[in-house]
Amino acid sequence: MKMKNVSRLLAILLMLNAICLIGFAQKPAKWVAPDKYKTMKNPNAGDASTGKDLFAKHCKSCHGKDGLGDGPKAATLGASCGDFTAKEFQSQTDGEIFYKITTGRDKMPAFGKTISEDNDRWAIVNYLRKLK
Ligand code: HEC
Incomplete structure (x- = not known):
């Protein structure tokens, strides 16, 4: 995989992580x-x-x-x-x-x-x- 693609992938993973944190960490599931x-x-x-x-x-x-x-x-x-x-x-x-x-x-x-x-x-x- 090219370096550029690796960093794109990392950026996407970080974004998903942030979405999960906002979505779930603050308001725990019932x-x-x-x-x-x-x-x-x-x-x-x-x-x-x-x-x-x-x-x-x-x-x-x-x-x-x-x-x-x-x-x-x-x-x-x-x-x-x-x-x-x-x-x-x-x-x-x-x-x-x-x-x-x-x-x-x-x-x-x-x-x-x-x-x-x-x-x-x-x-x-x-x-x-x-x-x-
Ligand atoms: C270290 C702090 C702590 C202690 C000590 C503690 N609790 Fe809790 N309790 C919590 C937290 C934080 C929650 C919310 C948990 C969650 O929603 O994931 C909770 C949730 C609960 C719930 C569920 C509330 C709901 O809305 O349905 C009950 C019932 C409960 N506790 C009873 C008790 C009883 C009875 C004791 C003592 C025997 C006790 N707790 C001791 C921190 C504590």
Whole structure:
């Protein structure tokens, strides 16, 4: 390949890269839970007090005490933590929220191991329902 063509190719690659960065990096794709989780029944509905304690320990630093996404660590993440009081968030099923807490994504840690009891993660879901 001629040098001129190589640099043309490089220029095109750089442009595509920039388009991807603008298109995807700033606004992450919608986080969708698998169907299996969407319809999952909460086996621990009602226990929000365990959830409150766990939220204070593991989540508040990023999500803020009222779940608005304004915890002290939030500003350093370079990503939005979302707003648990928002209608869009609350319209998810318990199972979808449980899934996101369990698996995490990007800057959102996965808590499947850190909070290893399923019922504890369900209890957090119950507490998040109180934040609306
Ligand atoms: C290090 C900061 C950090 C900590 C700690 C953290 N989160 Fe997150 N969380 C995030 C970020 C950033 C997102 C957005 C992730 C994305 O959309 O890719 C997020 C997203 C979420 C979502 C999905 C929000 C939506 O709009 O559907 C839930 C649910 C959630 N977090 C719950 C929790 C819970 C519960 C804890 C504690 C057990 C926790 N998070 C701890 C940073 C954090």
